[in-house]
Amino acid sequence: MKEIRLRKGRDASLRRLHPWVFSGSLHEPTGGSPEDGETVRVIDAGGNALALAAWSSRSRIRARVWSFDTSEVIDRYFFERRLRQAIDRRGGQATRPGVACRLVHGESDGLPGLIVDRYDRVLVCQFLAAGTEAWKEEVADLLMTLLPVDCIHERSDVGVRELEGLSPRRGLMRGSLPEARISIIEHGAQYFVDIETGHKTGFYLDQVANRQLARSLASGCRVLNCFCYTGAFGVAALQGGASHVTSIDASEAALRLAEEHVDRNGFTDRHVAICANAFQQLRRFREEGRHFDMIILDPPKFADSRNQVNKAARAYKDIALQAAHLLSPGGLLMTFSCSGAIDMPLFQKITADALLDAGRFGQVRHWLHQHGDHPVSLPFPEGLYLKGLVCLVD
Numbered sequence: 001m002k003e004i005r006l007r008k009g010r011d012a013s014l015r016r017l018h019p020w021v022f023s024g025s026l027h028e029p030t031g032g033s034p035e036d037g038e039t040v041r042v043i044d045a046g047g048n049a050l051a052l053a054a055w056s057s058r059s060r061i062r063a064r065v066w067s068f069d070t071s072e073v074i075d076r077y078f079f080e081r082r083l084r085q086a087i088d089r090r091g092g093q094a095t096r097p098g099v100a101c102r103l104v105h106g107e108s109d110g111l112p113g114l115i116v117d118r119y120d121r122v123l124v125c126q127f128l129a130a131g132t133e134a135w136k137e138e139v140a141d142l143l144m145t146l147l148p149v150d151c152i153h154e155r156s157d158v159g160v161r162e163l164e165g166l167s168p169r170r171g172l173m174r175g176s177l178p179e180a181r182i183s184i185i186e187h188g189a190q191y192f193v194d195i196e197t198g199h200k201t202g203f204y205l206d207q208v209a210n211r212q213l214a215r216s217l218a219s220g221c222r223v224l225n226c227f228c229y230t231g232a233f234g235v236a237a238l239q240g241g242a243s244h245v246t247s248i249d250a251s252e253a254a255l256r257l258a259e260e261h262v263d264r265n266g267f268t269d270r271h272v273a274i275c276a277n278a279f280q281q282l283r284r285f286r287e288e289g290r291h292f293d294m295i296i297l298d299p300p301k302f303a304d305s306r307n308q309v310n311k312a313a314r315a316y317k318d319i320a321l322q323a324a325h326l327l328s329p330g331g332l333l334m335t336f337s338c339s340g341a342i343d344m345p346l347f348q349k350i351t352a353d354a355l356l357d358a359g360r361f362g363q364v365r366h367w368l369h370q371h372g373d374h375p376v377s378l379p380f381p382e383g384l385y386l387k388g389l390v391c392l393v394d
């Protein structure tokens, strides 16, 4: 096995079980460069073996650790053990009919670059790094044997693959797709998931618990669901007794599905869908003197990296400011950021600034994060990306 050697003093993060080896902390590989995806031994400056990792020649993250036990063999059985462990940790959710959940959450499940989501009897996988790409056929075979599923669909059509020198890929890997749209049940509501063209793997599974919270807070509220995608926060609010929901999204296809979800769950007469840019529509509502008792802001990622933080902060602040103008006294603002580069203290400050500029006083009632089936392994704080606040606004 080829070895990659850390520069002197660059072993601290690996010793703390952080799974990434950056290009700047490595010497040039000796004895020829490994192939992309090849398993290499990571050694410290003194020659001590620290980890086994997957090599990626193009990425700034030059190697991702499979195991800190350097006596382990990285083979099909290794992946079987890790997949079983991830599945077992999800308990009954992994197999219960109709359920949608995340089964493998990359680094935090010990499988860097691998995402596996389950939509009832269909699995959707993303292979996001050179290491998982090299093992994808074995992973797909194993998943078919470990779980009662009909098929595996690949949705590796995401930008981060470029950083690894991988081209986007999408398509069926195993089995056959029963229907293009999969029906799932979340908190008693039915949703259709378009796994071929929907966002991410088809549905925002990271918001499951937060939608349940929205449901518990929405009784009697006029709700505005901004950046609604296929409307799941709105349906949850309606289940919780919201008097009315207005859903806004820039995507017509997403909105059509949102309307179908509202109809399907029996709330047609309490919902309106508006296809618009939310930044503009919030201003329009202000001009019209509209008010809402609960406003949900769940925008797309505004910051892809650290150098976009300032621009993103302005965008988060702008929508929170516009929303604050529309909230009735005592109203609830439920605001999210899925930008990993923006942490909770910064997000709270952005929200505080927005309310201050709107001349409103707010109080945080809930601090929210991604759902528990998107775990964060403690040595890997980067795994935490979704933050949210529920503010009571006077």
Ligand code: SAH
Pocket (backbone or CB within 6 Å): 203, 204, 207, 227, 228, 229, 230, 231, 232, 233, 248, 249, 250, 251, 254, 276, 277, 278, 279, 298, 299, 300
């Ligand atoms: N809350 C949703 C997920 C939201 S994803 C859920 O729980 O399912 C973000 C959504 O914002 C996407 O549907 C995207 O189409 C929409 N979007 C992106 N930019 C927008 C803009 N400027 N105005 C309105 N919607 C926008």
